[in-house]
Amino acid sequence: MVKHVLRASLVSSLSVAFMAGCTVTKSVNNAQQVAPTNTPKNIIMVVADGMGPAYTTAYRNYVDNAATPEIESVVFDDILLGNASTYPAKVSGYVTDSAAAATALAAGVKSYNGAIGVDVDKKPVNSVMHYAKTKGMRTGLAVTSQIVHATPASYIAHNESRKNYNEIADDFFDIRVNGEPVADVMLGGGTVYFKREDRSLLSQFVNEGYEYVDSYEGLSSIPAGSDVIGLFAPVALPAVLDDNRKDRLAYLTKHAIKHLENDKGYFLLVEASQIDWAGHANDVGSAMAEMHDLAQTMEYLREYVDTHPDTLVVLTADHSTGGLAIGAGGDYRWSPEYLHNMSASARTIAATMVDEDMPGEYAAKQLGLSLTSEELAMLDSVSNQDEETRYAAVKTFLDIKTNTGWTTTGHTGVDVEVFAFGAGATSFSGQIDNTDIAKTIFTLLDSSALNK
Template identity: 35%
Template sequence: MPKFKVSRWFLLLLTVFSCKSAPQEHPNAHLVSFTLDQKPKNIILMIGDGMGLSQVSAALYENSNRLALEKFPVIGFHKSYSYDNLITDSAAGATAFACGVKTYNGAIGLTADTIRCRTILEEAESYGLATGIVVTATVTHATPAAFYAHQDLRIMHDQIAADLLKTEIDLVIGGGKRFFDNRELDNRNLYEELQSKGYIVSDYMQNDINQIGFNAKKNMVYFTGDKDPPAAAVGRDYLPYASKNAPKFLQNRSEKGFFLMIEGSQIDWACHNKTEEWAIDELLDFNRAIEEVIEFARKDGNTLVIVTGDHETGGMSINEGSRMNKLKIEFTTNAHTGALIPVFAYGPSAHLFSGIYENTDIYKKMRQAFGFSDSTSALNYR
């Protein structure tokens, strides 16, 4: 059986190139290797919204040439276009990851024919896995919504919030409290309905996230804002903390494994706004979350971690005159662009993610890694 021996390969390189000075440890040197037939018990999908190769490069060079993504042994690219537009939006982009279908921009968990598609989160739930979502947008924002909701348009926040109660999702962390307890659509109080369903529900007004504890005896929802959570630059720091605790929480929720989606949501907003400082702050916050997740996966040994973006935002470029930690960044647009998007994979079945493929293949590769049967897939859903 062929083996995926990343560390040995780098040791060989170090031996060749480091005859005179003491070899520096390569960032990959401590990582364990996996056999090609090893399946993960857990999958953590991390999405940097709007994070293309320029954003990754900018974060690297603004962080003294070091990034958690350097620890990932497998790298690929996905084609981010949607069903109706070469330039995808986050709703179609996330639906491609969640359901494996190209759909129209704006669609949440629906095919291009507006048929509901079973998401990988819902499918994982049906197999008895624990599931979770941690984001720095509202929990009803397009990217997280596409993993649990089925609505014609991403702007239908109240309807998307109601869809959350149709799932048995174990953990939800993000903003958007108002779509649960101060709704325009109806007088339902979903905050209380979640509590009646047996969830521990808390929010930024009640407790600091550091005080909630991650007691896995019950499902948990924690709202980090009434609407959008603040930017990292003004003190939002829960993403790395939540990314550290969510995997352990979910691990204790089910012996069968878990599926967790973590989004660095505001990278996209910063690039729409053409504000490079905001973008770098969000990218480095996401980098700290990746550090926590890779540390969990390294110790656990049964967790596949995938980091990617849904699309690039802003047409970011790193221009002449840039120096390490002092980049000259410009944007060509305030919208999304169509560049190929890098995919980084670590853990059992990571090798599936090398090469160039459709964004919908990320769904297929995750299902293949989990070993899910065709009979439970996205389009077998009524």
């Protein structure tokens, strides 16, 4: 375990370590970097957790206008630059988890599955967010998971295990850069980790001058440029199909930027966290809804960069989840139209249908579908089973209707797509490794600092 003594030593010497040649700086120097064509003032890193190439193709078909002969392009098509390999350190084989992948994306270092901001020897490695902070930039994150989940955690914390949520939360306050917490703005879920019997980190952040908010609406009343910790759920945010904001990630991203903008620039991590969870669950309805939440965010960021051309946006996935297949069982068909009118997630439908007098009719209404008597009878027949059986039945029903296939409930080792636009975007072109993304951002941060 990364000891607090080691953390304290790291914190006190962080700025010096970067200049003196710490692990991260060495990895940057050893990388073959593409010289940026222009240098960004602001960098927004977007991670679509679990979004393998099949997800972007499926999303294009999901939103296709069936009334036209062509399949229209979507925002992802316009910004695609290349692909990235995702394998972790050799000790973990060829298939990464989110922690090792996030450590690679954040720090440019391959590590073992489960590692949060540490290398294979469990020694801390510093992220691009740490480095941006040493340059005087403002820093933040906006995610749909708990903010101590693997991806955001790897940009801030150092821990041998992604499961140590309370210790990771402590790092969000205890690890310091230039005497301040690593992130100036933190938006997502996770109240239970920051308001505990043994330690109220929320109180400590408030005493440090942070604004605390626990509702989406509350964000609008906070003055621009504030330090903010916004926690909108005990753990993760609801699935977007169940949330009262259907553009929750775009909304959080807009507000994060509002508080980060300043003359010295900023670094923002955005994560579409729950694409991965839908993939693990083999839940195609939630998968496409979470992809739409991401697409709305990318559309907003395209508009933002149009008016702020000194901003770089990079989007990639940490890995692919679920082995999503567009078409299954030898049938050359995929029918996403059956997903268009869902008003609740399959999980919520399964949880609540048991309380209904006519569970099949209730499920049909929530799915937005007109079902046959046989289909209604099937849904009625599972209503007295346990919740997991009901959930599996609703998901299977949607898989059959759409002809969706899955190969696993875990991750796969395929390469993922890399997208970028704005200042310095061409630095991410071609076939690269996930560590190259962090290494290039380190280089851009150095170039940006020289230009200030």
